[in-house]
Amino acid sequence: MSAFTGFVIVETAERVVGEYASRLLADFAADVIKVERPGGAPTRAMGPHVKGQSAVFAYLNTNKKSVVLDIETESGRAGLATLLARADALIDDHDEGWCAAHALGSAGVAKTYPALVHCVITPFGQGAPEDRRRAYPINISNAGGWAYHTRRAASPAAPPLKGAGRFLPAYEAGLDAAMAVGASLWRKRRTGLGQFIDISEVQTQLSRADVVLGRILAGDDEPSALPTRYDMGGPAACFPCADGYVYLFMTTRGHWNGLRTLMGDPAWAREFPADWLEFYCTPERVEVFRNEFAGWIAGQNKVHVSDEAQKLSVPIVPVNTGVDLRHNAQYRHRGYFQRLGEAEYPTVPYRMSGSPVRLEGEAG
Amino acid sequence: MSYRNRGGPLAGIRVLEIAKVWAGPYAGKMLAMLGAEVIKVESTGALDEMRAYGGVDIEHAPYFLSHNTEILSVQVNLKSEEGLARLRDMVARCDIVIDNIRPGAMERMKLGYNDLQEIRPDIIHVSIKMYGNDGPLGYQTGYAPCFAAIGGLTYLVGEERDVPRGMNIRYGDATVGAAAAFAAIAALHHRERTGEGQFVDVSAVETMSTLIGDSLFAYNLTGESPQPDGNFHSELAPHGAYPCQEDGWIAIACGSDGEFNALARELGATGLTEDSRFATCESRVAHCAALDAILGKLTLAHDVVALGEKLRAAGVAAYPSASSLALVSDELLWERQAYRMVRNGNGGTRPVVGPSWRMTPDEAAIECGAPLLGEHNDYVYCELLGLSQEELRDLVARGVVT
The missing domain is CATH 3.30.1540.10 (formyl-coa transferase, domain 3)
Incomplete structure (x- = not known):
């Protein structure tokens, strides 16, 4: 039992961004049903693999259920429709063309399931030109400005850097998606109604720079091609x-x-x-x-x-390095890492006195 | 009761923000962008530094104006017992209290979670601290780039065996605020289910660690700790930013042979596809340094925008690395209202960065920019707390409202 107990969330998402968004809700005991294609979700192929399982997939899919449905087929789509009929939210991260081809476009879903909160996460949001509908995380951190403004090495040949890890922009947009879905589920409690949520991964990057970019936007600071434009100067x-x-x-x-x-x-x-x-x-x-x-x-x-x-x-x-964090006394004190099965998982940065996040089910 | 009916999924929720600088106010802003009524507690004696940065007067401070969108401002002198008493009255009328002030400061004002609970038993108190509220390091304080360093991001950004470059110095605060806002929403649901409020203890440094959660998890499984890796990706190659004309950079990633073949074709380098080093994704990853060197020479002759268009049309994920100039002049971003025009409390209009979402049918209106100091004193003291205008004037005269 936790904050989202009682909500059924269907996940047709197949990228890290969407899987992370619904994991954040599953953390609070939402009943997340992950729809996997025959052969399994694409994230299952992401390394490293330990004992045959993707670490990325295992991290992103705790506390979820999984069903295999081939929504390329009539019967698969019927199966999905059955799930959606009793769901409170649907989380997707496919491009508009794919959604339309699988009867998961925003207008159609809103008409068929008026009580469903439908969230779709895409690189530039709905209505983006055809050629801006597919992007990897490194594209997002560059298109959103943070990569360009990382501190580069002194050499002019030193490129903008993607940032830490492989999926940072995906986690950022996934967090915004979880926030928007959580808020819309709140509205659903009040009104019984669903709504459509359109998340732009690039706009999440902009939003995280609001104070810096906002000044440039308003002309307090000159817009420029300087990689140091976001910097503060000083010895830091x-x-x-x-x-x-x-x-x-x-x-x-x-x-x-x-x-x-x-x-x-x-x-x-x-x-x-x-x-x-x-x-x-x-x-x-x-x-x-x-x-x-x-x-x-x-x-x-x-x-x-x-x-x-x-x-x-x-x-x-x-x-700190990963080694430092694993042994950090403060992280230990707060229970940031939780044991589930044979592994210790990093969890969440919010410790809740009433509805703490508990990892209860490993990814299947 | 609300000051203005703006719609949005959190309409009807009221938030008291006892927060300064960036992370706490960003949490407030996220909730306001979702329709909550957010009241920021301010006073002339303890101004938000954001009203001072930029060297102009406090009602025209660029930092403050850039992110306090749709926030209401009430003045309370927190050094006065009577001010604190009025603040408690405000708590009684709010669903959520957000604070990001120094560890122990809320408790000293008798506004710790236990105190807040006495005022309103189902209160949700979201408290943001560098390391969280207690524990062996809970007393420590710092700034966003410190969060990124402690949380494990900084070490990973840079080239192998080089001094870490870290994320941009501005990175971190906003993400912490977003995590706090999400947790506040979860707490609302918990309250609805059980009738209980709760204490939400947010650690800024753990928020940073969560952005490399998969890497930390993989380390726990494999024993191989994550290392700085420039633009390397263990499964995608090419994967990086490549130089173009006039100091432009294009970010390109290929995850399949089809994408790589299209890239080679569009760059007029079909020879690449016949090179055995680049025959499969795996071998491209193994020889990514050689591949990067070749690609960097090929992209150099191109205009970054035109090359991006050409490659994307061919099915390659290729986007210009955006400078601030590119971001503020991107037509698609303006069309989608990534930037919103708002009217500030000071009467001026200003573009601000909007949220990452659009919602249909119920999106909160985003029309008002940052408030004047105490712009909403009347609303808070007279309408919410039920004081008369005369009583408010008296509080002002005696320095309780200042």
Whole structure:
């Protein structure tokens, strides 16, 4: 029993984005029925495979049921119709052409199932030109601007970077889809009515940049082709230390005073104006700072120096690896990883006192 | 009662936002975009920094105007006992309280979850902190790029054996707000089922980790921890951004032989398809560095927009890597209303970034931009709390509303 107990959600989605959206609802005990094509969902083919099962598929499909239906056939579509007749929501992530060809277009579904919340997630949303209907996550992070604005290596040959992992833009859009479906199911409780939700993966990327892009949009900042257009300037960066890397963020006199204390107030630091971060933050000074700081931090341990920095209100933090996170005391304390079967799963960042997320069923 | 009938699936839900900067206000904005009435608690003595950034007056601050769309503003002096008493009256009239202020600060104002529950037993309290609210590191605070570093994203962004580059420094806050908004909606459903409110304790750093959830899970299974990998993909090749004319970059990914053959054909390099190194997806992945070097030379002569059109017409997923200039001048985005024109409390109109969704038939209206400080004092104090105009004037005169 949890927050979405009692809701039946049919998932015809076959990409990471849609599978993730409905997993977020299944986390809260929605009854998610995953419709798989004969031979299985395409995500089952995604590596790495462990004991014959895709880790990606296993991660995305906990707490769900699975049925195999060939919706290329009449009987398969009839089977899907039977499911939809008793469902509260349908989550899909196919392009418009595919949806239309399988009687899953928005208008038709709304007419046949007026009480259904129907969500379709696509790269650029409904009505996008034919040639903007298919995209991989790396296309989305580039089309949405975040990749272009990643900090590149100094060489002009260094390309924009996709970001962390393989599916980050898909998780972002999946989260928005889950939010919109959750809200529309709330409306359904009130009115008994469904609605159509059209999620754009690229627009999710824009939305996550609202404060930066909004200023450019309104002309407070010049739009440009500069890869540094989203940046803040200043000395913030990763630095190698004795056992890995730390990240330093520093924008105020308070941060600077704290850092000087942390470093034992070296002579070079005393030559900087006290308010250099606010008023005299030139590229040359940043360069001098980074060189000097790099020499000091190189000998420090990442967790220890971060804890000491926190005491002085200096935002130095460890650049954690997967290994670090697995053993992180705070993550352990909060139960971020949950055991299910033989494996530990990363779960969700919200700890709920009344309806906690529980992983109960492994992906089939 | 509501200030304005805007429609949307969360119409009728009221949210009190005791939040600053980006993550907390973004959570409020998401709920407002879905139709909730969101009231932001402000005061001149403890202004949201976003009203100060940009060096102009607090009613024309670019950062603040960029993301407080459809948010109402009420002034409350949180350093005054009477102000806190009025704030408790507001809590009693709200379904959800969102906070992202320093660990312990809500408790010191007697606004911790237990206090809120006494005011309204079924309250939903969504509290956003860097590490969550308790635990060995719960006392620590930081900024979005710190979340990404602690949460495991930063380490992975960059080339192998290079110092990590990390996500863009602005990345992270908004995602944390989105996760908080989703959890708030789940809590509404729980309340509807059981009559109970709850405490929703959001960790910003765990939100970041969730964006590489599959990688962390795979590591738990295989023992191979995720490593920085530039634009590498273990199953797609090519997979990267390739240079074009005038510093343009095109992002191309191929997941099948058909896509790869079409790419080679359109680039006039059919020889690629006969090269045994590139014969299958697997072998292309194995030789992706060589493939990238060849492709980078072929794309260089092209205009990025034209090349994208040509490749997509041939069935290849190829999109220009968008600069800020490309984003704000993209006609499709304007047509779809990815950007909305709103009227701010200061009377000006302004384009803002809208939500990722469109809804039919019941989408919340998005018309009003960021509020003036205390723009909705009348509505909150007089209509919601039932005070007279005279009583409100008295609160203002005595610095309770400031």
